Amino acid sequence: MIFEMVRTEGLAHYSYFIGSEGKGAVIDPRRDIGVYLQIAEQNDLRITHVFETHRNEDYVIGSTELMEATDAEVYHGAGLDFGYGEDVKEGDRSTIGDLELEVLETPGHTDESISLVLRDKSVSNTPLMVFTGDALFAGDVGRTDLYGLEERERMAANLYHSLHDKILKLDDGVILCPAHGQGSVCGGEISNQVFTTIGYQRKNNHMLKLEKQEFLKVKIEEKMYRPPYFRKMEVYNKDGAPLTDRYGHLKALSKEELKDMDDLQLLDVRGPLCFSSAHIPGSLNIWEGGLPHFAGWFLDHEKPIVLIGDVSNEESYKHLIRLGYDNLVGYLSNALHTWHTAGEKLGQVEVWSVHHLHNNIDDDFFLIDVRDIKGFNKGRIKGAHHIYAGEIKKHLEEVPDGKKLVVYCDSGYKTSVVASILKKHGYDDVVNVMGGMDAWKNAGYTTVG
Amino acid sequence: MIFEMVRTEGLAHYSYFIGSEGKGAVIDPRRDIGVYLQIAEQNDLRITHVFETHRNEDYVIGSTELMEATDAEVYHGAGLDFGYGEDVKEGDRSTIGDLELEVLETPGHTDESISLVLRDKSVSNTPLMVFTGDALFAGDVGRTDLYGLEERERMAANLYHSLHDKILKLDDGVILCPAHGQGSVCGGEISNQVFTTIGYQRKNNHMLKLEKQEFLKVKIEEKMYRPPYFRKMEVYNKDGAPLTDRYGHLKALSKEELKDMDDLQLLDVRGPLCFSSAHIPGSLNIWEGGLPHFAGWFLDHEKPIVLIGDVSNEESYKHLIRLGYDNLVGYLSNALHTWHTAGEKLGQVEVWSVHHLHNNIDDDFFLIDVRDIKGFNKGRIKGAHHIYAGEIKKHLEEVPDGKKLVVYCDSGYKTSVVASILKKHGYDDVVNVMGGMDAWKNAGYTTVG
Amino acid sequence: MIFEMVRTEGLAHYSYFIGSEGKGAVIDPRRDIGVYLQIAEQNDLRITHVFETHRNEDYVIGSTELMEATDAEVYHGAGLDFGYGEDVKEGDRSTIGDLELEVLETPGHTDESISLVLRDKSVSNTPLMVFTGDALFAGDVGRTDLYGLEERERMAANLYHSLHDKILKLDDGVILCPAHGQGSVCGGEISNQVFTTIGYQRKNNHMLKLEKQEFLKVKIEEKMYRPPYFRKMEVYNKDGAPLTDRYGHLKALSKEELKDMDDLQLLDVRGPLCFSSAHIPGSLNIWEGGLPHFAGWFLDHEKPIVLIGDVSNEESYKHLIRLGYDNLVGYLSNALHTWHTAGEKLGQVEVWSVHHLHNNIDDDFFLIDVRDIKGFNKGRIKGAHHIYAGEIKKHLEEVPDGKKLVVYCDSGYKTSVVASILKKHGYDDVVNVMGGMDAWKNAGYTTVG
């Protein structure tokens, strides 16, 4: 039996490759499918099956790519009218060599969500693993808010049923293979464990210990952020995503070409320190590792995107196409060096240490906490106004004109995203508090809240 | 929590890297330690602990290499007087960031064998994984014959106790992380499952279902092969292995240099088909993938080894140093092409299909079955004489002079090892039955036994 | 100034990447263009120009791929009505940053052949390099027979003029950058020097020392082989080649699927020794490194090709698509192992050493020399009949039925190609003389002729 977990950083997305006797199946493939083709080649397997545990909303699924590259058939739950692939229902079984995958219908995160129970028939009929998609994670369960407020209770009840009457009916010794790990937008409290079991979760997952009514209450009251790009993903993953560019080759653009483009989205993927020192006025700053989380809040899928970076663009490219950003047209050749030495205007963001903030806390500035609301509620710097980083554009009217804006987050990264948005919208005097709340606390300064 | 399994093909050896909060530990490292250093670098960790579940006999452990490359301390069971590292005892606990490893003394395979129970304290005190070394595998348990016949019962009883009173006391939901997978010489019936759990094994591992007396009987009667290189490994792994060559760079040797070497071991790592067509007289044939299994039966650790191959030598080099063969001096430049075109003498082995064998079964030849004894006992070609491939040199007196020797195994690989040994010892007329017993059966021919 | 030579093994094809100030040009790109995109990225350049020194006949040029992947414009000589790109004429100059390429019309190999003189204007107006395509090589000049017998004199006269009145007018210090190196089918006597100069060639290239009449005589009498795939290349390179498969992913096929295919071309890319020992009956043997030379003689561009090999298929795939074989549908999963162990029928070719041939030279067999005619004329084994390997199918009527066929070449590789063709055509008793003429001579045996 071949078993490979493929982890996609940032999205905290887990996909799985299983194989036996010359055949292979991929569960929830990502859009850049090279990794699966490579596993197939190394193990002399042909990919014949692709399973989607549900219509994903946080990334573009790689099913259409795998269909094009192999003869694989795609399977997903019957509860949604997909534009491609085949439906499977409770109890359906697929055979991949010695392996068998049995479908459990496990709605709750979405209506058509399924889990897949794996048996290795060369050994026995005992379930070995279960692929639960976004129903059950290590330490948490899936979100149930995607169909809107009014559907929340129904979804939560469905999920409770799926967990307790389906997944937890499995033995303690069954290995749990969820679609996401810690850091995903699909579950707030996922723990940092790559491998776990039904038994371990039964003991340690707080959501599984709740009575039904408590569970419903928690899920109905749960507030999770929902970036606008989800809508695009939902369409792509329902209808079948377009194929990616054949070469994935980014063009090196000159400074002049940048200036000639209309409606350009300048995306600066450097870290916040570099961006603060000097940047191209009007550019959006999302550090490379933050693209999976923040690109989907701020980038449009149509207007041309140009990368500004200082290392290879390959990683950024991958992050973006996973979110459906096929409108990346190139990168600034020789990066910011070109810009500076040309004598162009520079944008800047002031950087403060927490000590500086502490020592000047009584000055007249507007302090913004851009962490998520949970963090803010747990403890914040006195006087801070809360706006979540991803939602800054919706809340600009809360930001006063003509004042120094001092922005902090957990550590200084999200702050820089916000700072770049504020600068774009005409706020000139923005300060990034380096080290953020982590530094503030470690320096021994007090919080309120 | 960082968790990476490192699989070493051929040896079917599993080592593990765990890490948390900037610290990492390796359990049962292999000798080519680059992979661990790389995981450490990718995850920004420092390797601080190395654990040996037992004094291994089938490969050179990488502990001395890791001690040299990092500041790691090495830990092993107290039941053996190691020349390096520190002893740990039942109940000892080591902390690696949020992770804790607790020692279970689990003798049986060897006296100093330990298992390590992993807890992720950031989540709870529930055991998450157990590293069992050669005590418990997926589908089998460790061999208990290494201390000799007279110790067998004691070792088996110890193992029974270790399994039932220690390891199986753990919950079903604990993930099992053994030191070997299918194909290892350390367990005969290991199943082909990379990940499994205590619960799954409790249900499906036939050795765990036996009553103590049955268990002892099976283990005492169990016959497993024991290649002579085990003795070297035992010394290396007790005293601390010498460091490998600094560069791992093999010299390209000319035909003339080969001829000038005394006591040369010519090791032809090509497949059996190539070897059969033409080879350098006197060379030993072990196909590259077979080195972990057969090099240790036939190669001396002192006399110079020269590789004859037709692809990169890197893989062969790795296989050999893992078995302590630091006496690899180079490879024949431009491989056999050099030899042929120089007009040198060629060795050859005849190749028969099973059909040819079947059609000529009444001819006057000596038929040798070189599979392991279990296979032979289950069914063989009528008239076959059994000598296990690894033990061919000990049984040469059973092989008649002056007769055509027709050799078969499972598929035609081991046969070629044997054929090369027979040729070296003066038997000229050797036939390799391509496809072996697999082909014989698939062709519908009958077996006896 | 960026300068990179990209060498394609087997085809002995040289392409060149030059760049300056953010812009890059590729001269005679191959079809798998990844290497150029990578150079562009590493040097932060955009590929803006592609130059074709002539309509190539021995491989598919990568121009259409580069047009699709970049914004590059393609330029070629005006003497042919291409289906894409733009024409350039004598004296036309293109600017790539500080670099300038000037066109010299240098017909002879083809009518529209051009050479390109490179100047680095940041240093001076002195020519630094010249890209001569198939006009001038290290040690030889281009072939002039591609337009047929009746055009040969005209082409040779054109080439003489191009060489003496154009290229050799350049200074001795100009670096020569031809489109091919040693081993190409486009020039018979190309020497094994990757870098050379006009001055070095003026002194050492025997073709440049001939008077015009001598030159014409040599070129008119020159006999070079012309594989049938040239016709396909000529069409592709005139009209614009179709784009290659998006993924380049080969399917692993089962034995059963192979048997179900009609008109299948089974291509065994293992070396001759393996092939001789056992192969699938009916398969064509071309060792991997020999694909650039022999695939084009024997493979059809329409019927499905399936690879039989024992290593990665990637190299074979690349070789084949460079020759326009887009009809590769997959490879036999687990290679020949599958076949043997299934108990299928095996094909075999006998292998002889030269000593065996010498000792049995008086036996009744038909001896075939499959080297090129030049080799045959210089010296052969007594009694040998000449058929060039590539042309074996055209000359089958010269091969007697019912006789043992003993085949030799230079070393034993080409022989195996021929042996596989003979077997396919019903000749059962075929012998490959390992080591070939090289071994024969090195063994001290005599030749005639």
Place this chain on the structure above:
Amino acid sequence: MIFEMVRTEGLAHYSYFIGSEGKGAVIDPRRDIGVYLQIAEQNDLRITHVFETHRNEDYVIGSTELMEATDAEVYHGAGLDFGYGEDVKEGDRSTIGDLELEVLETPGHTDESISLVLRDKSVSNTPLMVFTGDALFAGDVGRTDLYGLEERERMAANLYHSLHDKILKLDDGVILCPAHGQGSVCGGEISNQVFTTIGYQRKNNHMLKLEKQEFLKVKIEEKMYRPPYFRKMEVYNKDGAPLTDRYGHLKALSKEELKDMDDLQLLDVRGPLCFSSAHIPGSLNIWEGGLPHFAGWFLDHEKPIVLIGDVSNEESYKHLIRLGYDNLVGYLSNALHTWHTAGEKLGQVEVWSVHHLHNNIDDDFFLIDVRDIKGFNKGRIKGAHHIYAGEIKKHLEEVPDGKKLVVYCDSGYKTSVVASILKKHGYDDVVNVMGGMDAWKNAGYTTVG
């Protein structure tokens, strides 16, 4: 003939691999010799010869490493008493397969400098290439100041003789293979051409056109910088350098470990923008690509070095060991993120655009131009005081206390090196002018001088 040029970025160092008939030679190897071993393996060659064109002073030569990894013998000029290898003299010839290298004694850069003329005897006796070490470059000649002021005239006269009576006696068509390209500290005006010829240089190299007296005058007056690490290189390359660390594995160090180290050299290899925003007080900033140029000015070879970066440390490691810095003990785990979030103190450097400088030029600050003196003399910003970046520590007494220090260079990189030194020496108020003189000019502002 195998010919590979190995370029080492930063040092602008060229080494060469030549090979033929199973043997290979390396000319002027760098210390990280993996690249040569790889070429040898790919071409099935054994490295038998290493040539040093002279005792290098700008990097550690890889000869001792290659001696350890292979059986190669090392050869160098007879004019220096080396602690290893063998001497060669004018006219000595070495054979590597078909290739022959003939020694020309070409003193001037150093007394024992040699050039090597390559002939490919398989073609003719005509010289094909010449390896000139630091005697002749593309566009310039070697520096002659290394033996001190009083030896300068003698060295220059020697060089003139070596060039005109030895190297330029070769034909125009000989390819020139020097030891350095553009950007090396060994020649000030080397042009950006990777390949060139004797003929092209004869026409275009201004130094070759000078009469002897002019030549001597230019060379005697030539002022080149000489970083202090040269002395260490001279010792290493005369006596034989120690072998590098066996693993090249850097330890991840915690913040606490850093604080515990005495005499620590904190080396921040991030770009100037990041460094300016926030850095660890007391750290030296040399951006990664600048290490070959500036590490040797400021780093001690004994005190422990710890890297502060934000990407892989591999590149920095290589740069440093090439300069003999074997005292690199590790890197700060998780880089500056650790530092910031811990609430530690941050160092900062103010960043100005050229526009800001221009608009505030009348303010009371001290303006420092840290470019090389040639640049300063050609044109500078009014009021600038000159101190070359590499020599800043020697000239600190010229820097006033208590004033804002505004530093500029060509583009903003060297400035940051200087800024970090100034901060370390107690100057608090330092400004880096981003874009430097390039930006100043491109913005249209005037210069003086």
